[in-house]
Amino acid sequence: MKTIILSFVFASMTLVNSDGDAVDELDRKDFKLSYLDEAFINDAKLEVEMDVLEEKVRKDPTNAKLNDAGEIIPEKPGQRLDRYKFRQLFQEYFYTGKKLTTELPVEKVYPRVDSELIAEIxxxxxxxxxxxxxxxxxxxxxxxxxxxxxxxxxxxxxxxxxxxxxxxxxxxxxxxxxxxxxxxxxxxxxxxxxxxxxxxxxxxxxxxxxxxxxxxxxxxxxxxxxxxxxxxxxxxxxxxxxxxxxxxxxxxxxxxxxxxxxxxxxxxxxxxx
Structure with missing residues (x-):
């Protein structure tokens, strides 16, 4: 699975994968609440953007199971966007505009059924x-x-x-x-x-x-x-x-x-x- 990288370059925030191909690009002004004198993040738009990123990086976990011979096939964890860490990175970009390149934060998602449970039941x-x-x-x-x-x-x-x-x-x-x-x-x-x-x-x-x-x-x-x-x-x-x-x-x-x-x-x- 390709790694997605976040590239924050002043006014824009470009998301690229490990091959350097652009996945998405965010513009700071699109997330700004314009009716305020001071810049604040439009949280509704940020939530929508995180939903979009979630679709791109989400990988559902796979439960452990038995094959036809009764042998246990181990579980495989999945992953999803780490929204808390992403929000922190976005806030740093939004309020400072500093150039920053970092890996898109993800967290593991564990299956409901693991090898230990299958072995027991x-x-x-x-x-x-x-x-x-x-x-x-x-x-x-x-x-x-x-x-x-x-x-x-x-x-x-x-x-x-x-x-x-x-x-x-x-x-x-x-x-x-x-x-x-x-x-x-x-x-x-x-x-x-x-x-x-x-x-x-x-x-x-x-x-x-x-x-x-x-x-x-x-x-x-x-x-x-x-x-x-x-x-x-x-x-x-x-x-x-x-x-x-x-x-x-x-x-x-x-x-x-x-x-x-x-x-x-x-x-x-x-x-x-």
Whole structure:
């Protein structure tokens, strides 16, 4: 990742990266409150500028997770603009106009899930469910695999709620989802993301445990073949969602895989629930 440098040269403040390419340029007069005799910083404009810089330097952290072999892939910290330090640098530039070149201040952003936590909560399997699908239906199988990947390694902390729609996100062609059979008002049709209700239904049956509160679940308008009657959980981006709340005192780890016609969800936690 390129380092961004701040270059303060009297009336202008130029932001360049480590290659010397200009990223942005600030003019002192643009941040001055003109109706005052004495120069004061227009704080609203400075906040907007910091938002712009934040977009350019922000790097989201990556949670630790398990690979297919069950090995821990360590977390990676991210970064964001250090607004406090940047404000100090800008004030020095604004009020003195002295020439100053310095690295744009950033601070680390740490992930919620680190290797230590993953190692602790993968110890005990507390829920497990398997459903089956036809691998020959390539589009539907592809959608199931994408949705399973989206919820795999997701950690639900104590007192936290899980929303299938929020975690998986909107199902679009841009994200790789394909048209496949869906049930709409009791009738079979085709739509982008068809098949993912098998993932939400498998998850529902895996988390239907004493310490987990199902807060939102809807059945399809007609029976589906992959779970017993009344054991499904239909989802739609503009409609039903599947949600549950972790009432245990320990985090929960979701492991989800779709392979060779098998949709498998397991729920893990630490020994001390």
């Amino acid at each position: 993968r110890e005990q399997k507390i829920g497990d469910y398997v459903t089956y699908f036809k691998p020959s239906n390539k589009e539907r199988s592809h959608n199931i695999d994408l949705a399973a990947e989206a919820i795999n390694n997701h950690v639900v902390f104590p007192g936290e709620s899980f929303s299938f729609n929020n975690v998986v996100g909107k199902r679009t062609e841009k994200k790789g989802y394909k048209r496949a059979p869906v049930i709409v008002k009791g009738e079979l049709s085709e739509d982008i993301g068809g098949g993912i209700c098998q993932v939400s239904s498998t998850l529902y049956n895996a988390v239907d445990l004493e310490g987990i509160q199902i807060t939102e679940r809807y059945s399809h308008s007609r029976r589906v073949p992959y779970v017993p009657p009344g054991r499904d959980a239909t989802v739609s981006w503009y409609g039903p969602d599947f949600e549950f709340k972790n009432n245990y005192k320990r985090p929960l780890l979701i492991r989800a895989f779709a392979k060779d016609g098998k949709m498998h969800v397991s729920i893990y936690s630490s020994d001390a629930l």
